[in-house]
Amino acid sequence: MKNHLRNLISILITVFIISLVACGDENSNEVLQITSEESNEDEESNEDEESNEEEESNEEEEVIDDTSETTYGSGLTTLKFPEIISSTNIDLTMDYGSTEFYEGHLTTTRGFNGSYLGPLLVMNKDDIMNITVNNNQSEATTVHWHGMHVPPNIDGGPHVVIDANSTWQPSFTVMDEASTSWYHPHLHGNSREQVNAGLAGMIIVRDESSPIQSMLPKTLYVDEYPLILQYQAFDDSYEFSTEGGTEVAVINGTIDPILELPAQMVRFHILNADDGENFTLNLSTGENIMIIGTEGGLLPTTAYVSELEITNGERYEIMLDLTAYQGQTIYLQNTAPEGGGPGGGGGPGGGGGRLSVTNAENMITLIISEPTTSAVTTIPSSLENFPSWSESEADITRQKILAGPGPNWTIDGVGYDHDVNNLEIPLDNIEIWEITNNSDQEHPFHIHDVQFYILDIDGIAPPDYKAGRKDVVQVLAGSTVRFITQFENFTSDEFPYMYHCHILAHEASGMMGQFIVVE
Numbered sequence: 001m002k003n004h005l006r007n008l009i010s011i012l013i014t015v016f017i018i019s020l021v022a023c024g025d026e027n028s029n030e031v032l033q034i035t036s037e038e039s040n041e042d043e044e045s046n047e048d049e050e051s052n053e054e055e056e057s058n059e060e061e062e063v064i065d066d067t068s069e070t071t072y073g074s075g076l077t078t079l080k081f082p083e084i085i086s087s088t089n090i091d092l093t094m095d096y097g098s099t100e101f102y103e104g105h106l107t108t109t110r111g112f113n114g115s116y117l118g119p120l121l122v123m124n125k126d127d128i129m130n131i132t133v134n135n136n137q138s139e140a141t142t143v144h145w146h147g148m149h150v151p152p153n154i155d156g157g158p159h160v161v162i163d164a165n166s167t168w169q170p171s172f173t174v175m176d177e178a179s180t181s182w183y184h185p186h187l188h189g190n191s192r193e194q195v196n197a198g199l200a201g202m203i204i205v206r207d208e209s210s211p212i213q214s215m216l217p218k219t220l221y222v223d224e225y226p227l228i229l230q231y232q233a234f235d236d237s238y239e240f241s242t243e244g245g246t247e248v249a250v251i252n253g254t255i256d257p258i259l260e261l262p263a264q265m266v267r268f269h270i271l272n273a274d275d276g277e278n279f280t281l282n283l284s285t286g287e288n289i290m291i292i293g294t295e296g297g298l299l300p301t302t303a304y305v306s307e308l309e310i311t312n313g314e315r316y317e318i319m320l321d322l323t324a325y326q327g328q329t330i331y332l333q334n335t336a337p338e339g340g341g342p343g344g345g346g347g348p349g350g351g352g353g354r355l356s357v358t359n360a361e362n363m364i365t366l367i368i369s370e371p372t373t374s375a376v377t378t379i380p381s382s383l384e385n386f387p388s389w390s391e392s393e394a395d396i397t398r399q400k401i402l403a404g405p406g407p408n409w410t411i412d413g414v415g416y417d418h419d420v421n422n423l424e425i426p427l428d429n430i431e432i433w434e435i436t437n438n439s440d441q442e443h444p445f446h447i448h449d450v451q452f453y454i455l456d457i458d459g460i461a462p463p464d465y466k467a468g469r470k471d472v473v474q475v476l477a478g479s480t481v482r483f484i485t486q487f488e489n490f491t492s493d494e495f496p497y498m499y500h501c502h503i504l505a506h507e508a509s510g511m512m513g514q515f516i517v518v519e
């Protein structure tokens with residue numbers, strides 16, 4: 001019965017959205033009535049969920065099945081959301097599949113436990129994770145837990161290879177703060193192809209002991225949402241193009257997505273999982289975006305920006321206060337320059353525009369409906385104060401020089417050599433890294449094992465929204481960024497950690513080095 005009701009409501013919404021598009025804004029009230037009905041129904045199902053994690057994830061799978069079949073006309077499609085896995089025992093299977101990005105057309109893709117992207121893994125600080133990764137691809141791979149502080153033999157870098165048609169079973173303790181991480185292949189030479197085909201997924205780490213976390217929206221797919229941002233170019237056969245062409249924004253595997261949100265504070269975990277280009281987000285309302293977290297956890301205080309640039313591998317947690325917008329349609333927009341950005345190293349999209357054909361820069365259409373019964377309406381401006389390090393504590397300052405020209409990208413004048421450890425770092429060292437970009441393109445610099453704090457960018461303290469724990473920092477052409485971090489807990493003579501540019505074409509061409517942490 002419930003499904004029939006939902007389908008009926010979906011059809012009604014479709015009809016009204018089409019009429020809205022056809023007739024302009026005159027019919028907006030009717031659309032609102034219908035969307036509120038669905039919102040009521042959502043509330044009922046939410047009440048059924050209680051807080052039981054298992055029930056929650058089962059319920060979400062149902063929702064996904066419903067929404068993935070719902071199209072809204074005018075090319076708009078309900079935003080897809082990944083299946084939630086909140087168990088400490090996780091089975092991931094990497095395999096080929098086909099995905100319907102455009103109605104009636106299948107695209108060859110790859111995914112974890114599905115045809116494209118992977119499940120949302122919800123972990124708790126101090127949990128012991130037991131993961132089984134089955135690689136059903138006909139080629140080798142690795143799985144890197146990007147952002148997580150794990151031992152080097154578990155980190156999933158280029159040395160921790162999972163052969164074709166074989167299995168890897170890592171186990172680790174979650175030592176991270178409540179944060180947003182992700183997982184993706186990291187085999188040297190073909191990580192770009194595998195990630196771009198769809199092998200990527202988000203990890204949300206929870207911390208039940210954090211008083212601040214308990215005040216934030218945290219009911220997934222009710223007031224908290226993952227957004228995995230990518231661009232894809234399609235050829236005439238609707239396959240991913242390897243020859244460039246027009247790129248479109250693909251959000252959680254959805255082109256031109258529409259998302260219904262309650263008129264209250266909602267929280268997004270945003271990941272740029274693209275292989276080489278930035279997103280620059282703003283709100284069509286003209287309001288600033290509230291940023292509450294970076295890669296490694298919450299900021300010290302809430303920060304506000306009129307537009308938020310997110311580079312490759314970066315994550316931000318943002319909040320939208322939608323209280324004033326009930327009954328309205330607003331947009332999360334992307335104004336990243338067409339065909340610009342850093343992907344010039346052989347990346348697709350160099351020549352063509354990247355804007356979606358039917359939705360232009362209105363990246364996600366947000367329909368704001370009634371608030372839920374237990375809405376979060378305010379959050380404190382003071383967030384987490386994680387321990388940091390002062391410059392005077394540093395044991396060493398290391399200089400890293402990023403240089404080109406492409407396609408032979410280097411760090412400190414050398415390309416990646418799989419058999420050479422570029423650095424040996426004493427355990428517990430507190431280090432300042434000074435990254436200078438001597439090339440004419442920007443490079444998002446990522447380091448494994450640690451979270452760092454940016455000290456300064458060209459001598460100036462970072463803006464408030466970058467003042468938190470990070471593992472990726474954008475280094476503009478001609479610019480110097482200094483960060484401070486500490487290499488704790490894990491050592492190995494055998495398995496190195498990586499530091500590299502997260503433009504995957506640059507990484508593959510050599511803009512990567514490796515370090516071992518030693519006793």
Ligand SMILES: [Cu+2]
Pocket residue numbers: 409442443444501502503506507511
């Ligand atoms: Cu680069």
